Amino acid sequence: xxxxxxxxxxxxxxxxxxxxxxxxxxxxxxxxxxxxxxxxxxxxxxxxxxxxxxxxxxxxxxxxxxxxxxxxxxxxxxxxxxxxxxxxxxxxxxxxxxxxxxxxxxxxxxxxxxxxxxxxxxxxxxxxxxxxxxxxxxxxxxxxxxxxxxxxxxxxxxxxxxxxxxxxxxxxxxxxxxxxxxxxxxxxxxxxxxxxxxxxxxxxxxxxxxxxxxxxxxxxxxxxxxxxxxxxxxxxxxxxxxxxxxxxxxxxxxxxxxxxxxxxxxxxxxxxxxxxxxxxxxxxxxxxxxxxxxxxxxxxxxxxxxxxxxxxxxxxxxxxxxxxxxxxxxxxxxxxxxxxxxxxxxxxxxxxxxxxxxxxxxxxxxxxxxxxxxxxxxxxxxxxxxxxxxxxxxxxxxxxxxxxxxxxxxxxxxxxxxxxxxxxxxxxxxxxxxxxxxxxxxxxxxxxxxxxxxxxxxxxxxxxxxxxxxxxxxxxxxxxxxxxxxxxxxxxxxxxxxxxxxxxxxxxxxxxxxxxxxxxxxxxxxxxxxxxxxxxxxxxxxxxxxxxxxxxxxxxxxxxxxxxxxxxxxxxxxxxxxxxxxxxxxxxxxxxxxxxxxxxxxxxxxxxxxxxxxxxxxxxxxxxxxxxxxxxxxxxxxxxxxxxxxxxxxxxxxxxxxxxxxxxxxxxxxxxxxxxxxxxxxxxxxxxxxxxxxxxxxxxxxxxxxxxxxxxxxxxxxx
Ligand code: C2E
Ligand code: MG
Ligand code: MG
Numbered sequence: 001x002x003x004x005x006x007x008x009x010x011x012x013x014x015x016x017x018x019x020x021x022x023x024x025x026x027x028x029x030x031x032x033x034x035x036x037x038x039x040x041x042x043x044x045x046x047x048x049x050x051x052x053x054x055x056x057x058x059x060x061x062x063x064x065x066x067x068x069x070x071x072x073x074x075x076x077x078x079x080x081x082x083x084x085x086x087x088x089x090x091x092x093x094x095x096x097x098x099x100x101x102x103x104x105x106x107x108x109x110x111x112x113x114x115x116x117x118x119x120x121x122x123x124x125x126x127x128x129x130x131x132x133x134x135x136x137x138x139x140x141x142x143x144x145x146x147x148x149x150x151x152x153x154x155x156x157x158x159x160x161x162x163x164x165x166x167x168x169x170x171x172x173x174x175x176x177x178x179x180x181x182x183x184x185x186x187x188x189x190x191x192x193x194x195x196x197x198x199x200x201x202x203x204x205x206x207x208x209x210x211x212x213x214x215x216x217x218x219x220x221x222x223x224x225x226x227x228x229x230x231x232x233x234x235x236x237x238x239x240x241x242x243x244x245x246x247x248x249x250x251x252x253x254x255x256x257x258x259x260x261x262x263x264x265x266x267x268x269x270x271x272x273x274x275x276x277x278x279x280x281x282x283x284x285x286x287x288x289x290x291x292x293x294x295x296x297x298x299x300x301x302x303x304x305x306x307x308x309x310x311x312x313x314x315x316x317x318x319x320x321x322x323x324x325x326x327x328x329x330x331x332x333x334x335x336x337x338x339x340x341x342x343x344x345x346x347x348x349x350x351x352x353x354x355x356x357x358x359x360x361x362x363x364x365x366x367x368x369x370x371x372x373x374x375x376x377x378x379x380x381x382x383x384x385x386x387x388x389x390x391x392x393x394x395x396x397x398x399x400x401x402x403x404x405x406x407x408x409x410x411x412x413x414x415x416x417x418x419x420x421x422x423x424x425x426x427x428x429x430x431x432x433x434x435x436x437x438x439x440x441x442x443x444x445x446x447x448x449x450x451x452x453x454x455x456x457x458x459x460x461x462x463x464x465x466x467x468x469x470x471x472x473x474x475x476x477x478x479x480x481x482x483x484x485x486x487x488x489x490x491x492x493x494x495x496x497x498x499x500x501x502x503x504x505x506x507x508x509x510x511x512x513x514x515x516x517x518x519x520x521x522x523x524x525x526x527x528x529x530x531x532x533x534x535x536x537x538x539x540x541x542x543x544x545x546x547x548x549x550x551x552x553x554x555x556x557x558x559x560x561x562x563x564x565x566x567x568x569x570x571x572x573x574x575x576x577x578x579x580x581x582x583x584x585x586x587x588x589x590x591x592x593x594x595x596x597x598x599x600x601x602x603x604x605x606x607x608x609x610x611x612x613x614x615x616x617x618x619x620x621x622x623x624x625x626x627x628x629x630x631x632x633x634x635x636x637x638x639x640x641x642x643x644x645x646x647x648x649x650x651x652x653x654x655x656x657x658x659x660x661x662x663x664x665x666x667x668x669x670x671x672x673x674x675x676x677x678x679x680x681x682x683x684x685x686x687x688x689x690x691x692x693x694x695x696x697x698x699x700x701x702x703x704x705x706x707x708x709x710x711x712x713x714x715x716x717x718x719x
Contacts, residue, residue, distance in 0.1 A: 007031050007032070007052045007053070007124060008033070008049065008051040008053075009033055009052065010034045010036065010042060010049070010054045010055070011023060011035050011036070012035075012036045012038070012054065012065075013037070013055075013057040013060070014037055015057070016037070018057070018086075023035060025113050025116075026120075029120075034049055038060055038061065038062050039056075039060055039062060039063025039064060039065070039067055039068040039071075042068055043072065046075065046077075046081070047075060047077075050081070052081065052127075053084065053120060053124050053127075054082070055085075055107075056069070056103075058086060058087045058091075065085050065086075065103075066098060066101050067101075069085070069101035069102040069103050070102065072102060081127065082105060082126070082127040084106060084107055084123060085103045085106045085107075086109055086111070087107075088109055089109070105119060141166070144164065144165070144166040148170065148248060148249035148250075148252075149247065149249075150163060150168070150169070151163070151167070152228075152244070152245055152247055153242050154242065154243045154245070155241065156241045159180060159182075161178065161179040161181070163179060170226065170247055171216070172222075184200070188217075189223065192214035192215055193214075195212075196212055199212055210230045211229045213226065213228075214226055223251075225249070225250050225251045225254045225255075226248070227247070228248075229245050229246045231245050267355040269323060269355070270322065272354050272355040273352070273354040274354065274356070275354070275357060277354070278356065278364075279418070281364070282364065282417070283413075285364060286412070286413065286414060289407060289408075294366075294367050295368050295406065295408065295409075296351075296366050296367060296368060297368050297371075297373070297406050297407070298362060298363070298364055298404065298406075299362065299363040299377065299381070299421070300360070300362050300402065300404070300418075300421035300422050301329075301360070301381070301400055301402050301425075302360050302361075302400065302401050302402075302429070303325070303359040303398050303399075303400055304398065304399045304400060304401055304434055305433075307511065307551075308548060308585065312551050313391075316392070317391050317392055317394060317396075322355075324389050325361070325389070326361070329353050329381070332384060333351050333352065333363065351364055351365045351366040352364050362418075363381075365377055368406075371404075371438060374438075375404075375436065375438075378436035382400060382402070382434070382435075382436065385400050400434070401428040401434065401435060401436070402437070403421045403424030404421060404424055404437065404439065405417050405419075405421030405424060405439045421439065423439060424437045424439040424443060425437070426443075426509075427443050430505070430509065453503065457490075457503055457506065457510075461516060461519065465493070466489070467692060468486045468487070468489075468520065468527065468692075468693070469488075469691055469696075470486055470487070470693060471484060471683055471689065472484050472687055472688050472699070472703070473542075473681050473682070473683045474681065474682055474683070474687050476674065476680060477680070478707075479707045480707065481703060481704065483539045483541060484542070484696065485542040485690075486523075486527075486541055486543050487690045488520060490503055504546070508546055508548060513548050514548065514552045517545060517555075520543055521559055524541055525563055525565075526562075527541075528541050528566060528568045528572055529566030531697060532568060538572070540571065540574040541572060541573065542576045542604060543575055543576065545576065547582070550589055550592050551588060551592070556592075556595060560599065570599040571601070574601065574602045574603070574604055575593075575596060575601060575603050575604070576604045576606040578605075578610075579605050579607055579608050580607070580610050582605065586617065586621075593622050593623075602623075602625070603621070603622060603624065604623060604624065604626070604661070605623055605625070605626050607629040608627055609649060618652075618656055624658060625659045625660070625661055625681075626653045626658050626659070626660050626661070627660075628650075628660065628663065629663070629664075630663045630684075631664075632646050633662050633663065633665055633674075646662070650679055660678075661681040661682070662679050664684050664685075665684030665687075666685045667686055668686065687703075
């Protein structure tokens with residue numbers, strides 16, 4: 001009896017005697033029994049107790065057995081419950097009717113219990129089997145749905161595909177399970193149709209395992225990528241002229257693959273070929289051009305001062321500017337391509353654009369006749385970029401530098417040619433920006449030096465090879481020390497002390513100037529704090545600062561944090577900014593300087609006389625000192641013009657309420673001349689060259705004691 005344990009049977013009969021006898025007999029066989037006296041109660045119990053089987057009498061008052069079957073079918077219970085109807089002997093009509101209403105078996109009264117035992121067991125088992133089958137079918141369907149895969153059977157004789165539900169989904173042909181051979185062909189896109197047709201036409205029982213991939217176009221214009229597998233190994237129906245296989249929708253997979261490929265080849269911001277893809281295209285172009293004896297040019301393009309836009313207006317604006325610039329370049333190239341090739345141009349006959357990253361674009365200018373052709377395009381591009389960009393309501397002016405490398409004159413392979421164009425670009429940047437330069441052999445040496453210098457500079461930052469030197473500034477009023485200028489030196493392990501004139505411009509043209517300035521601020525604040533603790537206070541220490549450092553967003557916080565942690569007042573810090581570079585970006589820099597002034601820092605204009613500041617500008621700037629460039633001081637005793645300029649600058653500065661500092665004072669004559677003409681402060685070798693912190697301190701103590709005849713201990717109170 002083990003197999004019937006836990007099986008329950010619902011008996012519905014209005015005749016209580018029959019119910020009880022049946023109940024007794026079946027309980028003996030191990031079934032648990034639920035009883036109901038009519039169809040309504042039976043239906044309720046069916047719903048609530050979900051028996052494993054129902055036995056229902058056909059003839060009952062109220063809801064009879066047929067009606068019960070009908071309602072029970074509508075309930076659609078989760079499991080399959082067999083319903084056995086109990087009919088009178090020879091009532092074939094009722095049996096047929098009950099089957100129609102959903103009954104699964106019948107037994108006639110009076111009941112033969114031996115027969116009943118077998119019928120019940122069979123009914124329950126077969127319902128369990130069909131339940132399992134249905135569940136496997138559901139699993140299979142959902143697996144097919146997940147895999148977007150459905151099976152087909154091809155009837156070779158009638159050329160018909162019989163397809164499963166999922167195939168109907170794939171082809172969007174709701175539940176239509178038969179497709180003719182032609183129907184299928186009609187779905188296939190033009191590019192693939194002949195190839196697929198050839199295979200499908202050949203399908204026969206001799207076909208070997210095969211798989212096809214093609215695209216189909218559905219009614220709404222949707223394109224799907226389909227994989228069709230033809231499997232003859234599992235084909236039991238071969239003899240009937242049927243071939244089995246599956247269709248799978250592999251669109252997502254192929255799209256993802258395509259995306260990965262695209263990401264690897266194209267720049268995400270501009271959708272232009274990226275560096276690695278460009279290199280491949282370039283290599284192919286070289287092959288093509290060598291066969292056709294063609295020349296072409298690479299134009300390596302870079303924005304001037306892009307970093308400033310990014311740090312000042314944010315990366316969002318920076319990105320949008322890149323996109324807008326890309327559009328401008330694309331439009332120009334389109335015109336150019338039309339000009340050079342007319343209509344039927346192959347991919348290697350046209351010029352094209354790539355985005356190598358950041359603000360670096362490159363143009364491959366196809367089939368030029370000579371270098372002049374490249375120069376003409378470079379000039380056109382520069383002119384186009386002189387028009388302002390409107391980016392998120394910001395009017396942005398940007399200039400570009402262009403380096404040009406020529407194939408085959410400058411290099412015959414892709415890497416070399418790219419390097420040559422890049423050297424020319426760096427040269428263009430170093431010789432004033434906003435221009436184009438052709439590659440020349442001399443640049444090779446320069447670019448090598450530049451590269452090794454750049455690498456060494458990065459290392460120097462990591463390994464703290466920089467030192468700050470300090471040069472005193474002396475008041476002409478009483479010969480006292482008013483302050484010092486901090487000047488950076490690079491203590492190179494092999495080269496010794498390297499002058500900033502050699503590495504500052506390089507640091508400025510790379511992104512190294514920002515961390516370098518950060519270090520200078522940390523070190524200067526530390527030194528001022530240390531002197532302070534030794535009772536040695538200068539009016540101020542000047543730091544030289546370049547526009548890119550000023551435009552770095554974190555500069556304010558960095559300065560304030562370092563002043564605070566060194567216990568130094570903001571007034572002790574002076575910023576020297578060179579006149580000519582200040583003028584380039586005056587509108588951007590002005591608000592930043594104003595903020596520094598609000599904190600209490602002072603600002604000096606360095607190398608005054610080398611730029612073209614107008615009086616009105618000077619008035620607008622939040623500055624307190626002008627430093628006359630040393631080139632005027634050098635010849636002041638011999639060159640009348642220089643002397644006149646110096647006098648005029650002093651008068652001008654004083655009229656604007658500014659102090660004047662003369663730098664590069666090397667001898668007594670110069671000093672006396674400047675003193676006579678009311679210059680306020682001097683700085684130069686006459687007093688001292690720049691010194692390391694400790695030497696500067698010693699020098700200052702000595703100087704003050706000489707000048708003032710006081711002991712060093714009293715120095716602080718006198719300053
Ligand atoms: P600068 O700011 O105009 O600095 C004055 C330069 O003149 C310094 O050269 C100084 O050593 C030199 N000098 C001082 N007195 C005399 C003199 O009597 N005769 C002559 N012939 N020269 C004198 P240095 O230190 O080589 O700096 C050169 C330039 O490098 C500086 O010009 C400044 O623009 C830049 N620089 C130096 N240190 C820094 C720094 O820490 N940060 C930045 N951003 N730039 C710096
Ligand atoms: Mg300076
Ligand atoms: Mg200077």
